[in-house]
Amino acid sequence: MNLILIDPNEVSPRGNVALSDQRAVHIREVLNGREGQSLRVGLLNGATGTGMIRSVRDDEVTLRCVFGAEPPPMPQVDLLLALPRPKVMKRLWAPLAAMGIGQLFLVNAQKVERYYFDSHVLEPEFYTLRIRAGLEQAMDTRLPQVRICRQLKPFIEDELDELVPGAQRLVADPAAEARISDVVKPSRTDRVLMAIGPEGGWSAFELDLLREHGFQLVGLGPRILRTDTACVALLALVNEALRES
Amino acid sequence: MNLILIDPNEVSPRGNVALSDQRAVHIREVLNGREGQSLRVGLLNGATGTGMIRSVRDDEVTLRCVFGAEPPPMPQVDLLLALPRPKVMKRLWAPLAAMGIGQLFLVNAQKVERYYFDSHVLEPEFYTLRIRAGLEQAMDTRLPQVRICRQLKPFIEDELDELVPGAQRLVADPAAEARISDVVKPSRTDRVLMAIGPEGGWSAFELDLLREHGFQLVGLGPRILRTDTACVALLALVNEALRES
Numbered sequence: 001m002n003l004i005l006i007d008p009n010e011v012s013p014r015g016n017v018a019l020s021d022q023r024a025v026h027i028r029e030v031l032n033g034r035e036g037q038s039l040r041v042g043l044l045n046g047a048t049g050t051g052m053i054r055s056v057r058d059d060e061v062t063l064r065c066v067f068g069a070e071p072p073p074m075p076q077v078d079l080l081l082a083l084p085r086p087k088v089m090k091r092l093w094a095p096l097a098a099m100g101i102g103q104l105f106l107v108n109a110q111k112v113e114r115y116y117f118d119s120h121v122l123e124p125e126f127y128t129l130r131i132r133a134g135l136e137q138a139m140d141t142r143l144p145q146v147r148i149c150r151q152l153k154p155f156i157e158d159e160l161d162e163l164v165p166g167a168q169r170l171v172a173d174p175a176a177e178a179r180i181s182d183v184v185k186p187s188r189t190d191r192v193l194m195a196i197g198p199e200g201g202w203s204a205f206e207l208d209l210l211r212e213h214g215f216q217l218v219g220l221g222p223r224i225l226r227t228d229t230a231c232v233a234l235l236a237l238v239n240e241a242l243r244e245s
Numbered sequence: 246m247n248l249i250l251i252d253p254n255e256v257s258p259r260g261n262v263a264l265s266d267q268r269a270v271h272i273r274e275v276l277n278g279r280e281g282q283s284l285r286v287g288l289l290n291g292a293t294g295t296g297m298i299r300s301v302r303d304d305e306v307t308l309r310c311v312f313g314a315e316p317p318p319m320p321q322v323d324l325l326l327a328l329p330r331p332k333v334m335k336r337l338w339a340p341l342a343a344m345g346i347g348q349l350f351l352v353n354a355q356k357v358e359r360y361y362f363d364s365h366v367l368e369p370e371f372y373t374l375r376i377r378a379g380l381e382q383a384m385d386t387r388l389p390q391v392r393i394c395r396q397l398k399p400f401i402e403d404e405l406d407e408l409v410p411g412a413q414r415l416v417a418d419p420a421a422e423a424r425i426s427d428v429v430k431p432s433r434t435d436r437v438l439m440a441i442g443p444e445g446g447w448s449a450f451e452l453d454l455l456r457e458h459g460f461q462l463v464g465l466g467p468r469i470l471r472t473d474t475a476c477v478a479l480l481a482l483v484n485e486a487l488r489e490s
Contacts, residue, residue, distance in 0.1 A: 002469050072467040095474045138468040179485055181426055220481070221488055222317040223383040224247050229340045232474055233481035236465070240424055240482055243466055 001026055001136040003040045004051060006065065011043070017051065017063045024061040027053070033061065041065050042141035044132075071141045075100035076191050076242045077235060078164050082109040082198040083148075084227040086119035092228050093127045096144070097134025099235040103145045103163065107152050111200035122148055152206065156213050164193045169215040171195040172234055173207070176219035180234070183216060184241035192238045199227055246271050246381040248285040249296060251310065256288070262296065262308045269306040272298070278306065286310050287386035289377075316386040320345035321436050321487045322480060323409050327354040327443040328393075329472040331364035337473050338372045341389070342379025344480040348390045348408065352397050356445035362395055397451065401458050409438045414460040416440040417479055418452070421464035425479070428461060429486035437483050444472055 004027070010017050019027070027033040033053050041051035041063065049067035083106045084092065096104065106122070120126050124146075131143060147163075149155040168189040170180065184192055195215055202210070211217070220233060249272070255262050264272070272278040278298050286296035286308065294312035328351045329337065341349065351367070365371050369391075376388060392408075394400040413434040415425065429437055440460055447455070456462070465478060 095471070098468065098470055098474055099478070100468055137471055140468065179488060181485055221484060223343065223345055223385065225343055226340070226382055229343055229477055232477040233344070236478035236481045237485055239466060240426055243424060 001030070001133075003042045003048065003136050003139045003141075004063075005042050005044055005132050005136050005141060006051075007044050008046065011065060015065045015067075016054070017041075017065055018060055019063070020060045024059075027061045028056055039063070040139065041067070042071060042135075042139070043067050045142055047071065048139065048141060072100070072139065074142065075102045075144070077101050077238050078103040078105070078167060078191070078193045079231070079235070080105045080107060080160075080193060080195040081227075081231065082107055082196065082202070083112050083116045083122075084198070085113075086116060086121045088226070088228050089116070089119070090121045090130075092231060093121075093130035094134035094137070095228070095232055096235075097131040097140075098138040099134075099232060100138065100140060100239065101144045101235065103147065105147050105149055105155070105163075107149045107155060109152060109198050109206055110203040111198040117148070117150055153209060156209055160193075160213065164191070167191040167193040169193045169195070169210075169213070170218050170238070171202070171207070171210045171215040172197070172230065173217040173219060174201070174222075174224055176217035178216070178218050180218050180237040181241050183218060184238060186242055186244050190242065192242065194234055194238055196227065196231055196234060246275070246378075248287045248293060248381050248384045248386075249308075250287050250289055250377050250381050250386060251296075252289050253291065256310060260310045260312075261299070262286075262310055263305055264308070265305045269304075272306045273301055284308070285384065286312070287316060287380075287384070288312050290387055292316065293384065293386060317345070317384065319387065320347045320389070322346050322483050323348040323350070323412060323436070323438045324476070324480070325350045325352060325405075325438060325440040326472075326476065327352055327441065327447070328357050328361045328367075329443070330358075331361060331366045333471070333473050334361070334364070335366045335375075337476060338366075338375035339379035339382065340473070340477055341480075342376040342385075343383040344379075344477060345383065345385060345484065346389045346480065348392065350392050350394055350400070350408075352394045352400060354397060354443050354451055355448040356443040362393070367393055398454060401454055405438075405458065409436070412436040412438040414438045414440070414455075414458070415463050415483070416447070416452070416455045416460040417442070417475065418462040418464060419446075419467070419469055421462035423461070423463050425463050425482040426486050428463060429483060431487055431489050435487065437487065439479055439483055441472065441476055441479060 047067040051063035296308035
């Protein structure tokens with residue numbers, strides 16, 4: 001944790017915060033927090049700041065917080081991801097949040113098994129903690145919006161334009177030669193929607209559907225990566241391409 | 246597994262291979278292999294090719310293999326990595342191999358705990374299987390060279406020039422503004438040595454040592470990533486920058 005994430009309703013009008021969950025354990029045991037010590041804190045979906053430790057007890061850590069600094073710039077990438085196996089999705093929440101995405105659309109595809117959608121890893125009470133851990137790692141405060149879409153075609157045809165207006169649309173394809181750095185330019189766009197298929201790839205029908213809706217094919221070179229590795233690699237490339245040099 | 250990796254001494258002069266370990270299980274249970282079916286195969290540190298299934302039994306799968314195709318281009322990146330916690334290192338082997346690195350130097354640093362070096366995850370019998378799994382995912386055949394360096398300074402001063410001659414040297418630093426895509430150009434170099442520090446960062450002394458030995462600081466933007474996420478992100482950026490557009 002490089003930042004302790006705090007809910008607005010946990011903060012008293014004078015800036016006092018009392019923590020008794022895993023954040024208190026982390027401050028006590030990992031950060032070895034002592035009275036008077038200052039920690040980086042952040043308000044969920046809001047500003048970052050400093051929290052001075054007022055007391056450390058076995059059951060509670062109290063802080064006096066001052067917020068005012070800006071969190072990192074807003075993520076400029078939204079991710080449309082064919083839902084991976086629950087085991088992979090489970091460990092993907094935190095790195096996705098750490099890399100920085102605005103919206104995450106978890107979609108169906110021909111090579112996505114139906115039962116993936118019934119997994120507990122898609123329950124908000126499961127993933128919110130992991131998303132928060134990713135934000136605390138990356139010193140961000142903004143929760144990505146998560147949306148689970150069991151039908152790809154109507155989602156692409158009827159909903160995407162409204163949810164992601166004006167974004168440059170890319171789809172990763174192992175056979176594509178275009179590099180992300182060749183097609184994404186900060187002068188041209190400030191927002192990218194990146195589509196990443198299932199381990200077995202999109203079907204020809206799905207790839208056509210995406211192309212017809214403005215998705216441009218980009219490649220990562222000849223190596224085939226697992227979904228979790230590919231997500232981090234592709235997000236890193238889009239983020240870097242969008243950063244002004 | 247997108248490719249079955251085979252040791253040269255497992256292949257008979259006529260190209261026959263008998264498998265009875267986890268590769269046989271994978272062919273039988275995941276790929277649902279049947280007699281006559283063709284699979285992608287690769288010779289360890291050698292060519293790729295096709296293996297036709299000759300028989301599938303509970304205790305053995307036999308293939309007739311023809312090698313001749315080239316594996317992916319040689320990795321152009323070597324990685325100098327401050328040894329992460331065993332738990333992180335454990336799951337880093339496969340993605341590092343999948344991303345493609347030539348040499349991996351696992352080094353000490355001030356913020357690396359000594360006991361990390363005693364972990365079983367650094368034993369070749371532990372990591373070779375995981376590296377092979379990463380290569381099988383990425384359809385590569387070349388094992389990265391692994392070297393464990395318990396002393397950073399003599400390694401940088403006395404060994405690096407010989408081990409990595411002529412490579413452009415970069416060190417990731419959260420405060421650096423230069424982007425990898427600005428400093429790595431295929432016209433200028435065909436080989437990069439990327440240094441990645443411990444979770445707590447390099448010490449000032451270590452950063453000076455690296456700078457004095459030609460390492461240029463590059464950044465990933467304001468977000469702080471965990472070592473495993475940072476490795477994949479940085480390798481993706483270097484690989485893409487080295488790819489001719």
